[in-house]
Amino acid sequence: MPRHTVAKIDLDALRHNYRLARERAGDAIAMAVIKADGYGHGIRAVARALAAETDCFAVACLEEALAIRDEGLPHTVVLLEGVHAAEDVASCQRLGLEPVLHSHHQTAWLTQASARPRSWIKVNSGMNRLGFAPAELTEVMARLADADCPVRGFMTHFAAADEADNPATEAQTRCFQQAVAPWPEAELSVGNSAAHFRVGQPLFDWSRPGVMLYGASPLPEQMGTELGLKPVMTLESELIAVRTLNPGDAVGYGQTWIAERPTPMGIVAIGYGDGYPRHAGTGTPVWVKGRRASLIGRVSMDMLAVDLSAAPAARPGDRVELWGERIPVDEVARWAGTIGYELLTGVTARVPRLYHQSGRNA
Incomplete structure (x- = not known):
């Protein structure tokens, strides 16, 4: 018989943690981040367990989105890294996926495609990992508008939301707000797990809870249970x-x-x-x-x-x-x-x- 080494996954705890994220998100809608095989918990089982709780999943790449669609789930799926090849644009359109655009080569693939899915624009507000600089947004948005590419909204990612006394998050929030001000109808997303626990932090339209869904703490000084989370x-x-x-x-x-x-x-x-x-x-x-x-x-x-x-x-x-x-x-x-x-x-x-x-x- 096999070894008795197992990972027991409590799906009720998963749902509890998502509901806590939704509560802490306030007026924002919480898209459930289930990338990296559902943070090691099994993306298919996680997606099924949360299907009745959320209308939107977020993953890193197309392969993860395909696993959700293979389960027959019709939810909105956001690709946080966007597309990795020109042919992926057609897959996004066919499967109803929303890629996040962070680079000019991605916008080129989108504008040149025969079918153009709705997308998000990543803004580099200070993490300096992915995203367009604020000064580039006018050009990027004009290029997408000229090609009739629908844009749902803008998102950014915080570098230090887990550090309560670090002024970087406030600075990134101001930078992001100023950068996207010319497009007041766009939907906005900034909130990782740690941001859900920052007092007074605006989460705008969509938050993106990740590790907190699985019961682990996004804050270095506190355990997940101290934040009301349950281990999954x-x-x-x-x-x-x-x-x-x-x-x-x-x-x-x-x-x-x-x-x-x-x-x-x-x-x-x-x-x-x-x-x-x-x-x-x-x-x-x-x-x-x-x-x-x-x-x-x-x-x-x-x-x-x-x-x-x-x-x-x-x-x-x-x-x-x-x-x-x-x-x-x-x-x-x-x-x-x-x-x-x-x-x-x-x-x-x-x-x-x-x-x-x-x-x-x-």
């Missing part, structure tokens, strides 16, 4: 061996951890081959036998070791939560020197996703 993914495995280490015994590659006293140790059937971060160090928490335990030594490809001193009754076959309901993914991310986004999207395909809602299999 619980990453679990089991103990496959238990032994007692003697003083002086070393554990794992590089022998980086050495027992100073008799120590009960368990081996868990999960590693970086499953997406658990290799750089999670000694002390990173797990949950076993109703107690918090901690990693010791280096994470291997398929296994990791835990100190069972806090759970001495643990035995092979006992379940181990790596993150989820009891161990926040944000906490594990801090121990690993990264963010919850990376951990959730990094869970590999060999880990089965098991979906449930209200205690039933989905």
Whole structure:
């Protein structure tokens, strides 16, 4: 039978988090961002679960949009990176997708196409990653109007919305408002997950909640549960061996951890081959036998070791939560020197996703 390493996905928690995003968005409409395979949760299942909650999904690329359409969902789908080839324009028109235009070569593909889907214009308000400079917008809009290309609205992306005291977000908001002022009928979108929690931050017509939908915090100083979010993914495995280490015994590659006293140790059937971060160090928490335990030594490809001193009754076959309901993914991310986004999207395909809602299999 297969290993008992699984990612349990709580679809009710997903819907709860979307409703919280919608509430915090105020008068703005929340388009659900489900790119990167639904942040590692499975884009098809996520789209189905949110289909009755939202009228609009946002993804990064055409392949992700195709997965939504393959599920038979008619929702508006926004391509946040736009099209990557001229022939993609026809696919957008055929499938009813709305690409975001951020570069002149994309506008050229659109204006030269025989069928032209409705699009969004990305404004570079200060992140300096993608988007047209404010001074370019008049020319871009004129070119699109001349080719009879419908434009739905404008969007930008914040560089530091997760930093409450950073003035960059206020500056980007002013820049964006000034840049799009000549087109008062256009719809506007600025709000990533972090922006939903900024006091007084205008979100205009459309917000774009992403990681918050999956229960991870977009704010570095707070856990998702502190923001009212529920964890959607619980990453679990089991103990496959238990032994007692003697003083002086070393554990794992590089022998980086050495027992100073008799120590009960368990081996868990999960590693970086499953997406658990290799750089999670000694002390990173797990949950076993109703107690918090901690990693010791280096994470291997398929296994990791835990100190069972806090759970001495643990035995092979006992379940181990790596993150989820009891161990926040944000906490594990801090121990690993990264963010919850990376951990959730990094869970590999060999880990089965098991979906449930209200205690039933989905």
